[in-house]
Amino acid sequence: xxxxxxxxxxxxxxxxxxxxxxxxxxxxxxxxxxxxxxxxxxxxxxxxxxxxxxxxxxxxxxxxxxxxxxxxxxxxxxxxxxxxxxxxxxxxxxxxxxxxxxxxxxxxxxxxxxxxxxxxxxxxxxxxxxxxxxxxxxxxxxxxxxxxxxxxxxxxxxxxxxxxxxxxxxxxxxxxxxxxxxxxxxxxxxxxxxxxxxxxxxxxxxxxxxxxxxxxxxxxxxxxxxxxxxxxxxxxxxxxxxxxxxxxxxxxxxxxxxxxxxxxxxxxxxxxxxxxxxxxxxxxxxxxxxx
Numbered sequence: 001x002x003x004x005x006x007x008x009x010x011x012x013x014x015x016x017x018x019x020x021x022x023x024x025x026x027x028x029x030x031x032x033x034x035x036x037x038x039x040x041x042x043x044x045x046x047x048x049x050x051x052x053x054x055x056x057x058x059x060x061x062x063x064x065x066x067x068x069x070x071x072x073x074x075x076x077x078x079x080x081x082x083x084x085x086x087x088x089x090x091x092x093x094x095x096x097x098x099x100x101x102x103x104x105x106x107x108x109x110x111x112x113x114x115x116x117x118x119x120x121x122x123x124x125x126x127x128x129x130x131x132x133x134x135x136x137x138x139x140x141x142x143x144x145x146x147x148x149x150x151x152x153x154x155x156x157x158x159x160x161x162x163x164x165x166x167x168x169x170x171x172x173x174x175x176x177x178x179x180x181x182x183x184x185x186x187x188x189x190x191x192x193x194x195x196x197x198x199x200x201x202x203x204x205x206x207x208x209x210x211x212x213x214x215x216x217x218x219x220x221x222x223x224x225x226x227x228x229x230x231x232x233x234x235x236x237x238x239x240x241x242x243x244x245x246x247x248x249x250x251x252x253x254x255x256x257x258x259x260x261x262x263x264x265x266x267x268x269x270x271x272x273x274x275x276x277x278x279x280x281x282x283x284x285x286x287x288x289x290x291x
Contacts, residue, residue: 013053076152078160089152140237141172147179150244179207179219246289
């Protein structure tokens with residue numbers, strides 16, 4: 001609303017002022033503003049294009065842009081295998097803008113997509129606290145749960161386990177519950193995972209949201225179906241990792257784990273919830289989520 005007020009003040013055109021006043025004056029102004037501006041994410045630039053009579057200086061326009069936030073990506077490779085490489089898994093964002101005008105493109109993902117081979121970028125490595133890394137003892141399995149580009153760190157975890165196995169170390173079979181839309185479209189690292197599965201490094205439990213006949217639509221469904229194997233791994237000392245969407249996927253995974261505890265131990269909801277909280281506090285449940 002503050003931006004609309006500033007744009008209203010910046011125009012001398014009566015027609016434009018009247019149009020902007022719809023979102024500023026009257027009993028229904030707030031409702032109209034939410035419906036027409038907030039919900040479709042109409043930006044200041046969209047409004048300047050829509051109303052060319054607005055006399056807003058470049059300085060005033062820039063002052064209304066929020067500061068760009070840093071983008072955080074999980075490293076998708078093992079330092080043990082490639083010490084001089086930090087691989088990333090980035091999903092490009094591009095689609096019709098919610099405002100109804102033009103195409104919305106992700107700022108960072110589009111920038112990275114358009115870089116040429118050999119280009120240099122400004123980046124820094126940040127170590128999360130608590131650590132989000134595989135346990136050093138490869139004889140203990142891992143339970144890895146993620147969807148979409150949330151598979152990124154797990155690709156690095158499993159690459160490290162595969163290297164340890166190739167070096168003759170005893171490597172326990174880890175479990176990966178991975179969700180995507182379609183196995184032929186966005187099953188990231190599918191061939192690599194199959195090779196690691198053949199080698200006994202991992203067992204993969206997939207979920208496909210756009211395959212109607214598949215039994216698991218979302219990753220929490222695959223997790224529930226794998227519950228016996230998950231408990232066996234957990235009893236063998238496994239740490240459970242969750243990576244990806246924190247708005248819907250991660251809460252659904254936590255709810256599934258609580259239901260798994262209830263089904264296995266006959267516990268009530270408070271007891272099962274306390275169990276999961278204890279795993280978080282002890283570091284046996286770790287998550288790296290966004291949104």
